[in-house]
Amino acid sequence: MRIDDESIFYAFHSELIPVVTVESGAEIQMVTRDCFSNQISTPEDFSGLDWNQVNPATGPVALRGAQPGDILKVEVLGIKIADSGIVCVVPGAGVLGDRIEAAQVRILSVDDRVRFNEKISLPLNKMIGVIGVAPRGEAVPNGVPGDHGGNMDNRVIREGATLYLPVFHEGALFGAGDVHGAMGDGEIGVSGLEVAAELTFRLSVIPGSASTIPPLEHPLLEDDQDFYAIVSGETLDSATKRAVATMADLVQHKTGLSLAESTMLMSLAGHTEIAQVVDPQVTVRYRLPKQAVAEYFTSLF
Structure with missing residues (x-):
């Protein structure tokens, strides 16, 4: 099952209409836009950025039989990223935002490493920034993390990891996006290496009644x-x-x-x-x- 990046949303909520409903144990591929919705091809494009199209997630995918109190098991089987990515700083954003006087954007090439400049190359750390399910209550914008997952920007959500998310609504309504080619703990500049990607997951439902752990309240x-x-x-x-x-x-x-x-x-x-x-x-x-x-x-x- 493959879902392209025309099927996107900007807030997790219970009223989302699933793109597809799959059985527990299904493998899916998701094509994701970068966090700027692929709006930036050159640094000059940043000044015209539509901020209403930031942090898109592909989906949502419903899991047949998933009910509130269940657990969604998300196995990250693969992360393929584009051959370039965007990193930026913005006044007022991030830990040093009060010292940044003007927005700056760099588009970096990616091969087996991230090419920062002629003297610095960095190892890839492919990870998923936004990943989650419909939250317990009101809609939550994709840029906000919470008990449902969302914009956790957690560098350990990478290939080979298995994420467990609490299910709050029928079908779970899973989505993912905001992939990074590299990001340090803290994401102190408010941007990782923002990349378009193709993600492969295996999604399974663990019934709450069969759980071998305490009731799940957080990922x-x-x-x-x-x-x-x-x-x-x-x-x-x-x-x-x-x-x-x-x-x-x-x-x-x-x-x-x-x-x-x-x-x-x-x-x-x-x-x-x-x-x-x-x-x-x-x-x-x-x-x-x-x-x-x-x-x-x-x-x-």
Whole structure:
């Protein structure tokens, strides 16, 4: 199943009409525009940018049988990106926005690395910035992260990762976009290397009644090495507290350790990490190496 980039939306919400409905376990391909909706071919195009067409997501895709309380399992099977991407700075945006006097845009070439200039090339870090489902309540613009996912700008959402999202509405209504060829933790300049892409996913529904973890309230992720709890909030403090609490509940549930024991283990072995600090809500991930709990469990499901 292939969905092209004519099927896009700019806010996650429960009234979206699915482009397609698929069975649990289906593999799909999504063609995604860059975060500027492919409006920029030269740096000069930035001045005429239509900001109402920023952060498009391809979709939505409905999962047959998905109901509120279920979990959507999203396996990231492939990320193919364009051979160039856009990075920019804008006055008032990002950590240093108060010091940026004028917008600047660069279009960088991409091969096996990102070519920043004649002296600097950077490794690719292909990742998905916007990915989620219809949120619990009102519509949420794609630029805003939350419990439904959205614009988490989390560099660990990459090939080989499996993301778990809470389902709030029938069908889940999944979409993705805002792919980056490279981005550092924090995305401090408000832009990664913004690229058009083709994404391949396997989407599966885990019934809430069959879940082996506590009821899912925030996104979780696992890869070959680590488990992650991902939380967005108004402040780093609030997001960190909820991310740590989510992982502590998970560890207790899967191991039988007490809260005190889980806290001590996580303090010794885990890591609190920043995903992004530039969106309307900030995003934190708490990472627990699988090796630390391998004698108890090695996967979430």
